[in-house]
Amino acid sequence: GAGVSQTPSNKVTEKGKYVELRCDPISGHTALYWYRQSLGQGPEFLIYFQGTGAADDSGLPNDRFFAVRPEGSVSTLKIQRTERGDSAVYLCASRAGTGAYNEQFFGPGTRLTVL
Amino acid sequence: DAKTTQPPSMDCAEGRAANLPCNHSTISGNEYVYWYRQIHSQGPQYIIHGLKNNETNEMASLIITEDRKSSTLILPHATLRDTAVYYCIVRVAGGGADGLTFGKGTHLIIQP
Numbered sequence: 001g002a003g004v005s006q007t008p009s010n011k012v013t014e015k016g017k018y019v020e021l022r023c024d025p026i027s028g029h030t031a032l033y034w035y036r037q038s039l040g041q042g043p044e045f046l047i048y049f050q051g052t053g054a055a056d057d058s059g060l061p062n063d064r065f066f067a068v069r070p071e072g073s074v075s076t077l078k079i080q081r082t083e084r085g086d087s088a089v090y091l092c093a094s095r096a097g098t099g100a101y102n103e104q105f106f107g108p109g110t111r112l113t114v115l
Numbered sequence: 116d117a118k119t120t121q122p123p124s125m126d127c128a129e130g131r132a133a134n135l136p137c138n139h140s141t142i143s144g145n146e147y148v149y150w151y152r153q154i155h156s157q158g159p160q161y162i163i164h165g166l167k168n169n170e171t172n173e174m175a176s177l178i179i180t181e182d183r184k185s186s187t188l189i190l191p192h193a194t195l196r197d198t199a200v201y202y203c204i205v206r207v208a209g210g211g212a213d214g215l216t217f218g219k220g221t222h223l224i225i226q227p
Contacts, residue, residue, distance in 0.1 A: 093158070103161035
């Protein structure tokens, strides 16, 4: 079946602009996660949704970052007033249910470059 | 979640067993050991997890020491497609809702 998809695959923007990154989770997965991965580093947790609500947004670096999941399926990560330091690969993952051992399935990521 | 330590890189010959070590000396009794890998330009992929018993699935085997302070991921017959960064993660059972905490992992290079 279809896995997690993310669009766009690449996004180039200028400093100060607003960007939106989209994640389509695996159908039926109730949990959705956003991560950010800088070059040479492991992924860094940003935010977790259970259904429509953000259950844990402790990883968001500042108030320029915001994510929504209005219908409990597709999620959008929004970054305002982008800075060069926001350049990274943004990964989305989804997971079925709340079982402790259910694995997270990751998408291919969106590579964001802020010039 | 407990911290893990992994070597930054390893080489292995194609067809041989690849043994990837992970130290987690501060692991708590209710924490599991998870392994994910990330092939270049892809998202991480779950491999295996365990508590204290050795585990095996179609991808790999996980050997956890009796004191649980370290573990080894074994790829029994490595292929070129196994070249990837391998992450060892320790997390609380029932912590399935939490985001994963990745370190820098081990970059495994399979040599032809």
